Amino acid sequence: MNFDQQSKDKLHAFLDALGGQSRIGYFEVRCIHPDKTKTTQSRFYRLTEDLLQQWPAIEKLNAEGRIISLGVGRRKFNGGKKKDDVLQVHTVWADLDGVDFDAANWEKGKELALQSLQQFGEKMPLSCLVDSGHGYHAYWFLKEPVVLNSPADVQAVEAVNAALADTLHGDNVSDVSRVLRLPFTINFKDPTNPKPATIIEIHPDRLYQLADFDDLVPPPTAGSGSSPTQPIEVKFSGQAPSIQFETFRISQKMKDLIQIGYQTGEGYKSRSEAMQAAITAMLAGKHSADEIRAVLTAYPIGEKFREEDDKYLAYCIRSAHSFLDRSRPANADNQAGPYITRNHATYYIGLRGVQRISNFEAHIPEEVIKDNGLEVTRFYKIVGTTEGGIALPEIRVPVKDFAAMNWPLTHWSKRAVVSAGNAKDKLREAILLFSRGEKERKIFAHTGWRQLDDGQWAYLFNGGSIGGQGIEVELDGELRRYRLELPQNENERTEALSLSLALLDVAPLSITAPLWGAIFLAIYATFVEPDFALFLVGITGSLKSTLLTLVQAHFGEFEKKIHLPGSWTSTYGYLEKMAHASRDTVFSVDDFFPGATRIENEKLQQKAAQFFRSVGNRSGRGRMRSDTSLRPTYYPRSMVISTGEQIPTGGGESTVARLFIVDTQREAIDLAKVTHIQNNIHLLRKATGSFVDLVRPDLENRAAQLNTLWKQLAHSTQRKGHLRVPEAAAFLRIGTQAGLEAIREMGALNAQAYDSRLKACDDAILELAARQTDRIQDERPSFRFLRMVHDLLVGRQICLYNCGGQGCMHDVGWTDPNFYFLLSGLIMDKVKTFSHRSDEYFELSAKALHKQLYEDGFSIRGVTGNRYLVKARIPWKGSVTWVLKLKRRAVNQVAEWIPMEATDEDSPIEELDGEGV
Secondary structure, three states: OOOOHHHHHHHHHHHHOOOOOOOOOOEEEEEEEOOOOOEEEEEEOHHHHHHHHHHHHHHHHOOOOOEEEEOEEOOOOOOOOEEEEEEEEEEEEEEEEHHHHHHOOHHHEEEEEEHHHHHHHHOOOOOEEEEEOEEEEEEEEEEEEEEEEOOHHHHHHHHHHHHHHHOOOOOOOOOOOEEOOOOOOOOOOOOOOOEEEEEEEEEEOEEEEEHHHHHHHHOOOOOOOOOOOOOOOOOOOOOOOOOOOOHHHOOOOHHHHHHHHHHOOOOOOHHHHHHHHHHHHHHHHOOOHHHHHHHHHHOHHHHHHHHHOOHHHHHHHHHHHHHHHHHHOOOEEEEEEOOEEOOOOEEEEOOOOEEEEEEEEEEEEEEEEEEOOOOEEEEEEEEEEEEEEEEEEEEEEHHHOOOOOOOOHHHHHHHHHHHHHHHHHHHHHHHHHHOOOOEEEEEEEEEEEEOOOOOOOEEEEOOEEOOOOOOOOOOOOHHHHOOOOOOOOOOHHHHHHHHHHHHHHOOHHHHHHHHHHHHHHHHOHHHHHOOEEEEEEOOOOOOOOHHHHHHHHHHHHHHOOOHHEEEEEOOOHHHHHHHHOOOOOEEEEEOOOOOHHHHHHHHHHHOOOOOOOHHHHHHOOOOOOOOOOOOOOOOOOOOOEEEEEOOOOOHHHHHHHHEEEEEEOOHHHHHHHHHHHOHHHHHHHHHHHHHHHHHHHHHHHHHHHHHHHHHHHHHHHHOOOOOOOHHHHHHHHHHHHHHHHHHHHOOOOHHHHHHHHHHHHHHHHHHHHHHHHHHHHHHHHHHHHHHHHHHHOOOOEOOOOOOOOOOOEEEEEEEEEEEEEEEEHHHHHHHHHHHOOOOOOOEEEEEEEEHHHHHHEEEOOOOOOOOEEEEEEOOOOOEEEEEEEEEHHHHHHOOOOOOHHEEEEOOOOOOOOEOOO
């Protein structure tokens, strides 16, 4: 690596600070070869100049791939690997590796390590910071070297190093014989990714004494605290206080001891010792002498006291005071029950003295209640600080996960260390005791209407609401884009409403009317419950997603196609949750496109069929918890609009019936008008905000009127075909009328324009409804069956026996002048094979198909019985079997299999009377 004069000066200053001008001891430069079979070389240099003179030789060893390390402490010549070989140290240090802060991404972890050093550096500025390649080495130079004359001297240095490692979440490199990376060499720890070690900053004038680090070193253990100089006076008031024992600030184990009393074999040698333990615990919990006396009077643990008197009890309380004074570390910052914090670490004061339970303190400033309209989830907001005063990130932990105490490692990684043993249980209790009086904060986690405690309605969106005061709404993921605004003045409101109306004019109303009506229908979804999805279909480039973006932008910051909240690449669970959480809004699911393989396409079709069935039924998947209780069901609460290059056919007629399909063509769309709306797209959410603000005070009455209007429109529409079609059309018509009426009320539309637009939109929606009826019929299994048989005949994959007077191996039936006779099992096998090969997914059973063909007027059933096949003799075999008998004229109106004149009308076909099958 480049070792220029500036680098040489930095290294010179670094080595001098580590004792490079001292006549005591030597620098050890240890050269470790990555091939462990090769000998590690150690070289010793008295002075800084000696080492620098040999730098070319060190560089040569480094170039061979050897890792070059420097002994931090000055050591004996040809020694260095043992503590006894180290003579003096001129610094204390810490080693932070990026991988320890983020195991999955060491580079990100390295950034976190630097942040940790910078935060600590505000309190104890670094003397030197070395980038070791994959982490950092930090040094705090000492004013006077520590001469290691005794084990106590070694322990003093190593205690500071260990405290620095603990505080900064660094590696355990506290031993005085430690070697660290030599700056300005190449780090070959990862041979595939060598990194240079460099000095980032060095400040030789920043000097410390070991005593400056005393606050970091753990507190003394039991027995090392001071005893009170004056006897503690214990007084009883003579009045028995009212006690609520369940609220006492002591552990559950101690509560059990008090309630059960002394028992042999439970860890205490006598009644006196057990009672003394209980007194000490209550005193540590800051309970008064009167409260302690009341508990001993009322509970079995006080049996010994009740044989004595108050003088005996006063003696026991003084003994407990004395024990706690001896056990309590000096300078405790806070205390709650038997727990204290010092320098932000947490300790437990027990009968065996002081036990450190974590290197951090934490408390719960508030409990967060998240309400998604279906279930309430509680979280603890937890804040923490590690030793040295370094703040930990604020986190939220579900209340149900708090007790397990796995969250410190999950959220704070190795920075938050919980001691071994039963420290988890104690830390949980400590945090709860330190968190008394936390606030309760309610947050809504869905969009749309919510009735408040005062009976008023508020419309929720991310970050706030229209209606209500002080309402917090916090949404996740793509839901964060759902956000309405109110116009600043009447002029802006008129501009926003006019821009929304302009959406009707960017294309024929057969495209825009249902889209625009869906916007205002969505706002009333909670009350009118639309049970269908709008589906825009068109080839790629037909601007489906562009139009959908203009609709979605009415509900928030959806200014580009990539901002649409849903996609068919998403999982079904994601679509289910989003359709539920986006209550009373439009939820867009973009780009239904067939998969590259048959299996991918089948999965996509199944997902679409399941999702649209859920939307059409306003229902979700019922699920159970592991304890067999029922989970909440996430049913759709939004107006779903989807796009695709083809209509989903998985589920056949049932799926298509739950859609209201809109065909889009690029040439029908006015790009200049679309561009105008896009340039002012931020106003669309203000148009919706104005609508919500208008209807909110009288929301329930308006919703009731819309429901009444929907019933009238649905029943007045011609009910030809599937019953869902007129109902879906009526939903879109009431949405359009609600939007137009509101805009007229707000003065952005006059009465004449209102009447004209309403009639034009109604006509367009009804025309689409007629087309929808035909689409559903086309997807009816009986029609699909007839069309697939036609395709098989045209492709000569099947034949009918006496068509042309010749038989063949592909015969699946025969004809006469008026009927087709099909061998049911054979034709069903052919059709299902063909459907899978062409991704048609024809899964109806034979019996269900026979029944539907009869009900649709295509087939004839037997003279007797309630079955849908007839008996007939197979012309080319002479045997009798059950066959499907279809009317030629009816079939040919759907898919002309064989022209009527193509058969020999004189061909004798024998049909046997008998029961149908």
